[in-house]
Amino acid sequence: MPDALERSRRIVFTGAAGGIGTMVRPLLAAAYPGLVLSDRVKPGNLRPDETFVSADLTRPDEVAKAVEGAHSVLHFGGHSTEGPWDAVLQANIVGCYNLFEAARQAGVKRIVFASSNHAVGFYPRRKKIGTDVTVRPDSRYGVSKAFGEALGALYSDKHGIAVTCLRIGNVGPRPLDVRRLSIWISPEDLVQLIRIGLDHPQVRFEILYGASDNAATWWDNSRAHKLGYRPTGKAEAFRAHAEAEQAKIGPDPVGDLFQGGTFCSAEFTNDVKRAGP
Template sequence: MATDRTASRRIVLTGAAGGVGTMIRPLLAPLYPGLVLSDKATPAGLRADETFVAADLTRPDEVAAVVAGADAVIHLGGYSVEGPWDAILQANIVGCHTLFEAARQAGVRRVVFASSNHAVGFYPRARTIGPDVTVRPDSRYGVSKAFGEALGALYADKYGISVTCLRIGNVGPRPLDVRRLSIWVSPEDLVQLIAIGLDHPDIRYEILYGASDNAAAWWDNARARALGYRPTGRAEDHRAHAEAEQARIGPDPVGDRFQGGSFCSAEFDNDVARAGPAD
């Protein structure tokens, strides 16, 4: 894959102190020397070649200071689970807009946005979906990720920023249960997808799925593969562990039907037959 990567590029990683940021920082560092990290809290184990700039995503002046002079942003920052509406609104909607607008004003050329499988969580597990389906969020958190995808499209089309939205499944060393056998992504494969967003010359606006080479996948990730994605993680290698953990969890009559799992069943007050897209 042709790239425009150079050692002099200034790459910003928001949400650097979070769980995913902590997992991928050691993998990003050799690819993008001089990574600029940002979060409200200082990340543990700062490397000599990493720079930390504290910022609250809801404060435009702080975000502007983070992205000043940046060539690209990997935007992981925000509220990472379901929560009260005001918390989601401030961190993931107001904060996401603040980031994109600061990036535009600073002349940032590329943004990789950490979207989520929860933007499409109310699709049934029996259905394979691609990146072009209508969003079916399963939570307030999922709504905020659908908003981020739409905002990214606006900034790509109106302002010419190259935007890649990654609908991330579940990141970690191995799948945690049977649901995650379908949506798991290894940290190494996630970094490979981020690199496509940062480097591929043909990126204008893309939605790609953050998933490894999963035999039980619910998502068609052909577009990612067309851009050069070659996942090395295989969820099936961890099936025994996932099934053992699933036995501990037990059944979920609503969540087991839909791709979003427990995000769908939480606060659910509907006839399950009326949830999700009509057949």
């Protein structure tokens, strides 16, 4: 738990108006009062102790203003799904660089980067993987998240910023289909991982999987557990709902083979036997 001095840190939360930001903000606020929220649009239900700073990640001057005086940054901003190359490039690659560089210049000590399972989406579902595997992105979006992880390693090793990259599965109150039984994470468990990134003294550069205690997991998250992660969410409790929703979707001859699901099958022109490791 942060002591009184640590609780007074200026923590900037980019992408605060997005879906994940909206879910975790109330939970973070209890531990870290006075969050500085940043996005292109103002989040709803701003608390009296929260501050909003408008910033477009593609504009270095706006990003610099947002992180001015910050001790830590939660970088959840950017393009949140697959999209045209220019949209992904500007928000998730140029924007991510702008954020890390502005943080370096501002003397930021810690960054928690919202990476994604789509950085490794072309691993087959039958294969359990750790965080030390070669990235196998399933989309332009996945490529941008792999870039963010690499950038985090650079800024950790070269500039001493403590960086935690969270390969987030799917955040929500319950898994939405069978694939998400393996990758689901509750908002409460995601906040646990964020707090490790903000507070754990051993963090230098870490990649952790953003998943709850899922019986069907494809990921070895032992490093997160060594850092104190104790997830309470269990996807298996929602299996009946997930299977019912899956029946409405139907089969995907490509996506059903790989961890990235429909991100793998979209625009796919390869032979499935030649895809993935």
